[in-house]
Amino acid sequence: MSDSKKISTEGGQSLGQSPFDALSGLNLPKGSIPAASLKKEIKQELLQKNRGRVDIIRETGGRGGKTVTVIKGFTGIGLPEKEQLCKKIRGACGCGGTVKDGQIEIQGDQREVISRILTEAGFRPVFAGG
Secondary structure (H helix, E strand, O other): OOOOOOOOOOOOOOOOOOOOHHHHHHOOOOOOHHHHHHHHHHHHHHHHOOOEEEEEEOOOOOOOOOEEEEOOOOOOOOHHHHHHHHHHHHHOOOEEEEEOOOOOEOOOOOOOHHHHHHHHOOOOEEEEOO
């Protein structure tokens, strides 16, 4: 092999230099956001995402001893969105479930996982019943 095909392994500059030193000469504005306006933005996001209270209930009665987690109390949400939410919950829990009589039924005791998913969707989940 000839020397012209070899790639140089010389490092050039030392690693002791900061990659941000080049930015200091660009006269960029300071990136600090006042804490009051940041809190206000977070509060507005939370208010926009609040879609109401949803009850999460664990039931075993009338199901042959099998445990089912029931989510009810949805307001302002249609059947297609409930089915989409049910599909997301089933995928996260790795179990079966359905939408029946305006409420979502998930097999097994999956209250913690369901609570996390509903919170991400903007609902306020509440554990109801025993």
